[in-house]
Each structure stands twice: as C-alpha cells, then as structure tokens.
Amino acid sequence: MIPDTALPPQYDPTGLEDQLYRQWERRALFEPRSDLAAASDPAARPYVIMMPPPNVTAQLHMGHGLNLSIQDVLVRFERMRGRDTLWLPGTDHAGIATQNVVEKILAKEGKTRFDLGREMFVRRVWQHVEETGGAILNQIRALGASCDWHRTYFTLDEDLSRAVREVFVSLYERSLIYRGKYIINWCPRCLTALSNEEAEKTETEGKLWHFRYPLEDGGHITIATTRPETILGDTGIAVHPDDPRYHALIGKYAVLPLVGRRIPIVGDDAVDPAFGSGAVKVTPAHDPTDFEIGKRHDLPALDVMTGDARMSDAVPEQFRGLDRFVARKRVVAEFDALGLLDKVENHRHAVGRCYRCDTVVEPRLSDQWFVRMKPLAAPALKAYQDGRLRFIPEHRGAEYAQWMENIRDWCISRQLWWGHRIPVWYCQSDACKVISASRTDLVACPACNGPVRQDEDVLDTWFSSQLVPFSSLGWPDTSDELARFYPGDTLVTAPEILFFWVARMVMAGLEFMKDIPFRTVYLTGTVRDTKHRKMSKSLGNGIDPLDVVRKYGADALRYAVVSGLSVGTDLILDPDDLETSFGPGRNFANKLWNVGRLLLSHLDGPVRPLAGRHQDVIRKDELSLADRWIIARCDETVRVATAAYERFRLNDAALAVHRFLWSDLADWYIEVIKPRLYGEQPGGDVARAVATQTFDVALRLLHPVMPFVTEALWQRLPGHSEEDSISVAPWPPEDRRAADAAALRRFGSLQELVGAIRSIRAEYAVQPGHTVRARIATPSPDIVAVLREDASIVSRLAKLSALETGGADAPEGAAHAILPDATAVSVPLGDLVDIQKECARLGVELERLNGAIRTQEGKLGNQQFTSRAPQEVVEREREKLATWREQAGVLSEKRRRLGCPV
C-alpha cells in the first residue's frame, strides 16, 4: 500500500477506534469460522472464552473494563494463533437488581409495584430493559471487545428460559429440588428470600444483652442475646445437657417476661456452656440453630415479624407494628424497668446484609424452594481435585474447594416479579391438590383436570446464569454448535462471584452436559483507588471507562489495565489523576504512531522479505550488525511475549513488546539506520525491510493489548490494505534462525560505549550540536569489532568528530570512563569545554563556596550558637557545611584536571 504521508504527528483515537470497530464488525471477523470448523483435525478444538453477562441495565464500570480487557487480549491472541474462537456477549436479567431499579423509578412517580399489579409491572420492566439494555453492549464495543454479536443472548430470552424450565423440572423429578419450610435469609427491603451467598456477612460492633428470665418455681435463669426483639418469639430455653449448673432445671419452665408465656427448659448439645451464661433463649422462627433445637424438642415456631421487619400481631400490643430496631430498644428498656436486665457487653459479631441493598437480613421461617446441593457438588469438587479445573491464581482453588465441601442447600425461590417464574402448578381442587412441575405451561391439573395455579415466586437470577455456558448455545436442543463450543476453555471474572456463578456453572455443566464448562478460571483482582478502597458508586471513587476511552482511547485504557496488573493482584487506579494511570498507554500509542509515520514516509513500495521463497529475499550477508541485532531482539520478544500470553502473564507480554518497540526499535535501531533511510549511506532498502518487518511483528504481538492503533498502522504497511486485518493476521512464529547471540552481545557493547560517551558529554554540559573526539582503548574483541566495522554508528550516536583507537589518554587533560568490560574511553577536556572560560567560571564558583564555608565554620565554632541552638538545628548546619566542603572538593578536582592556574 502506498504510504499515507499525511498522517498527523499526534495519534488521535477519537473516531478512528469507532471506524475500525465497525470495519471489523462488518466483516464478521469475530464470528466463529466455518472454514476452521470444517478442518479435518478433530483435536483442534475451538477456543471458547466465557463472558460474564453484565446486568442488563447496568452501566460499564472499571471492573468490566478490567476483565473485558483481559478476555479480549486472550481471545485475540488465540484467534491470531489460528484457532476458531467464540466469545459470546450477553446480558443477565439480574432479578433483584433490575426490579429495584424500576421500583425506584416508580417511587419517583409515587407508585409501588403493587399499585401496578404483577402483569403491568413486568411489562414496565421489559420496557425499561428495551430502552436501556442495549447501552452496555455498545459500551463493551467501545472497549474494542472482539465478541460475536450475532449470537448475543439475554437470560430471559425464550431459548434460555426453556433451558431453565428443563433444568428445574429435571432436578425436581429427581428430588434434587424440593420445597420446604426453613429458616432463610430474608431481605425486609427487597421483600424476598435470599441465598446464603446473597446475605453478605459483615463484622459488626454490636451488643450482647444479658437478661434474667424468672423461673416458674422461683429464681431466675440468665440468657444472652444480640437481638432482644426476638425474645417476643421465644418458645423455650436451652442448656447443655451435661452442664452441672443447669442440670436440675431441664424439664422445668420459665416465664417469658413481657409476654407471660410459659416456656420449657430443654437440654441440647448445640449449646456451648462456655459462651455467655451457658443458657440460650430459643426462637425457632427467627434463628437457624433455634429452629433445629425447636424441632428436636417440639417447641413451636412463633413468627413475630412481618415481611418488612415490623413486629407482628403475635406480640404484645405495645410492640405491634414497631420496626425491629425500635422494638429492640423498647424490649431492652422494659426489661431494664423490670429489673431483669443483667448486663450489656460490647460484642463483635457477623451480621448478614442484603448484597443488593445492604439492608440487615432477617433470618425468617418460610416456605421456599431449594436445590439439594451435595450430590451436585461432589463431581464439581472432584473436577478441581483431579486438576481438570484450574484456577488462576492457583490459591483461589482452595476457596472453591472449601465452599464445595461445606455446601448447603440453595434457596432458589425469590418473592419477586421479575425473573423466571417457578414452573410449578398447584391443583386447586380440594380432592386432588397435586403439585406439578412442568416444562410447558399448565392450564389444568394433569391428574384431575381441575383448575391450577402457578407458583407466585421467581427463580434466583443465578439459577439461569449458571446455565449460560450451554443455554446460550441452544441447549436443551442438541446442535453442532453446542457440540463444537462446549466445553469451553477460559472464564475470566471477578472473585466476588466465585460462588454465585462460577461454582454453580461447574455443577450445572457437569450435571447436564457431563463436562465442566471451562478448564481455566482466571479470577481478576479488584479495582481500587489509591487509598486501596474498592471503587464503587456509593463511595464516588469510580472511574468511568467510557470517559477514559473518550479522553485517552480504548488502547490506553487496555494498556493501563494489562501492564499494571500481575496475575490476580488488585488494580490500583487514581480517580483524581487519570493522567498518571492512562497517560502512559496514550503515550505508547502515540509513539507507535510516530514510528509508523517515520517508516511509512520512507517507503514508496513493497519491501523485500527477510525470509521465504521469493527471489528477492534478503541474504544474511547483506545485514549489518544493527540489522542482525534488531532481528534477534525481535525474535526474543516473540518468544517472551508468546510464552507470557500463554501463561496469562499479560503484563510481562505487554512490557516485553513495549521494551522492544520503544527502547530497541525506536531509540536505537531507527536512530542507527537513519543515514541509510535518508540515502546518506548504502543499504537503505535492507534497513527499510528490516525495520518494517520487525515493526510488523511487534504490532502483531501487541495487537491483543492495543487493537486499534496496531490495526491502523498495520493496514498501512506494505502489502496490506483495509481489506486485511491484523486481528486475523498470523501470530509471529519463533524463528530459531534469527537467534544471534554474537549480534546481541556486540550491539550491547556498542550501546554501552555510546552511553559512556554521552555521559561524559552530559557531565560537561556539552551542547547537543557540538562534536568531540574520543579515544578508546579496549581489551574486548566485541568493541574492537565495533570500532572496526561500526565506528560511523558510534560517531553518529555519540556526536563524535573523530574516533581514535589505541592507548587512552591518562585522566589528566581528558574526561575518562571505564566500561564493565574494562574498555577505557576518554575525551579531551578541550573538546568538552573552553578551558580558560571554564577555569574562570569554576574559580568564581569555588571562591564563593569557600567564602560560605568560612562563614559556616565561624558559626559552628561559636560556642554561643552550638550551646544555645537546638540540637537538630546545629546538626543541620553541620550537614550543610559537609555538603559545601564536598562540593568545593569536586570543583577543585575539576580545576586540577583542567590544569587551571592555582
């Protein structure tokens, strides 16, 4: 392609990124390739990476930016390696979260969902989803994510809903789903049951109240509680059966204060005699342990709260309708008034909070649906123990295993309206009362043909999410696609949803597809601010990825995320200083752009290939030291970067390519070949070919991280056009023939030599345009070779007027440097400075310094000062003196070396 020499000097991603993305999408570059699917090698499985579906109405946040970037790097890498790839985008209906969003909108209109009724409300949510649901998908595009948009799914789609039904009914038929009355976590604000995982335990500073309950036969028994309001629902007291203090009381009764209920004292192993008073109040309707105790001793369960956590009509009148925390205070106050409050202690304990609204959850007795997890967990645990399923970082696997080992049944019913309604119908005819789970909607009872009523509840949103690895591919229908893309390879996600989603996908996959859905689970770190606080909307410390894309480009964002991140560590970004976080990525893109600009401006046609069967291939003997060096460095970079990508060490890959492009190619190679490019020296065509082709390789290595700028440049390189795309260009192969240890070593020596001369120049502040003479004496054969064959390069880079070999001047009269390989470099002082002027200048400076030193000596010699001034002031003055003396020494030495008159 003819170079576009009109490229602006500053890279501007605005508009360009959009344009390139549309180009990719139009050409369907990210869809699976039927040509590869048809390939005969059955072992060549496609690469499938699982995108965690974002909440349908959510806005993109930095967490998405982080894990979408990682996923895109991985999938682009595999795609370029020639694998068929699938990265399916989709959205999750996010039951509670989405319902909450719409309820908030209704609240602004002064309405509740109950005002609308179920049908109208659900319709309203759908409307909201349709209005806002596309936004996040476009935001994902803006990051450059190369996913297959033709198969975008939504967890409430008809197909995925069919999968949900199939799974529910199948589990129900095998008694792996059951309904029952148990203590569950209840959110009084969302008005629904939650799973154990959805009730986030947080350590809280609370109180432990000790109360005395009068015994029927006189005396008291003291119990302790953190939730006094539940006393109103007490139906017993439990002590340890072997506790000598209470042995005699077992079987006796106490009278519950405030209520007057006669409650039995029972002996139960669940009681820890060492805690509190060793006696426990038993509230079967409001505590899981108490529920179990209650069952064992036939204690009634008395629910004393309403759904929104107010005291119910089951409590004495003065408490009815009170909020639980108000009731708590009131109960304490009344006990206190009765003289039955023994003591109050501070007490740290874990309090469950709703993961959606942070409300303190209430353990509550209610009828819910559950999945029996133990049989499902066993194979999922085994998959990990066998090594079939692996975690990155590895230690995360232990969390997974621990959870699987201690798994509890999963409460899947939610008292919401938005979601998959439970496919269970209850026969309304008194004679029948059959309960039917059905894959299709029922209008009549299958047993008696009587009227039926569908269960009111919907399923936990994670119930459908866990099926996505196969439901998104058309399951329960069988299809070639399903066979081709299941199981997948990699899942990249935030550690927060390890249990919510990841673990359950593994279980569901094993149960319904007989295989794990992915081999590798990469758990990212958390995005935090500089104070290491998690980025969140409520803290207001978030960074909007789209804002970053607008200001710095998607490439810069991705580079920041990838280069600043080692496996599994947190990503620290400063919301108040985007420049520090994203400037380097933008600068890097700009650097690439300018390397491209320079190369393109010197190209007027195709370049000769470095290797291949073409006749005009460049022969090895045409290559200069620098050519061989950059080719060898390029190959090293291919090996390092490829290995790093394979091992998920994306930061290593990014930094290796950065180093090659910036430090090696731009700073050294291009500087070296400029005379050849400008036609001042022969070999211009070779230099162009080498520069262009190593640049091409580096662009490909970098493409997974910075897809846009690499594409924009690559399409302009000779032989490419807009009809080509780097995103499907072949991954650069390792080339053993390029390895050239001698060139690496020798050019390294050249770099050191040039560096030494530049240091000398800088030390004497020589103007850039001014040339100097250098004399080199070396025992190093590499340097000897450099001086023989590449002296012009050294002269150019170090701005030398002459480069002499042989015995180096003694340090007298010359600036001198010794390299690690014992090479001595010297430059006549006369070349570095005007000796007379410099002597005069140094003389003046030295005199002034000596004056200051004399004054300081006087000050410190003054007894009054040293004895009266604070110690640290004197100390500081002494240090000042020492520094000045040192400086004076340096100046004298300089004068001596210049041979200045004394």
Place this chain on the structure above:
RNA sequence: GGGCGAAUAGCUCAGCGGUUCAGAGCGCCUGCCUUACACGCAGGAUGUCGGGGGUUCGAAUCCCUCUUCGCCCACCA
C-alpha cells in the same frame, strides 16, 4: 474462630527453585523543540528489598517468628 495472600525507590508494581536481581513505568533533577514523536530525546539521583532470628560459601529470593494491611469462610446465642 478457621483458611489464604501481601509487605521491594515518593507512587503503582516486576523480580517465576539461591550465583549478571536490586529493576520498570510514573514522579523528581540537569540539558535539549536534534527535519517521527515535548504524549518527545539524552543524561542523572533515589531503596539497611516490613522487624528479628535461622539455614548456607552466598538470601529480596528458602525456613521460623513478630508487626501491619487485605481476602475468603464461619449458626457461639
């Protein structure tokens, strides 16, 4: 209460079984708008590698311990 990570330059982090490992980027200092790039070029300063102990010829790197942060799990009311 159980389990697991982390502590390296002012900041964010590399350093993957002990011998070119004391590094990168940003920031800082000096000099440069050298016809690709000031989002740049060249040069430079900066660290008792959290404290203590141990193993070894040799430890940022292995072992023990302490301190400090963080994560996961947990029905002691």
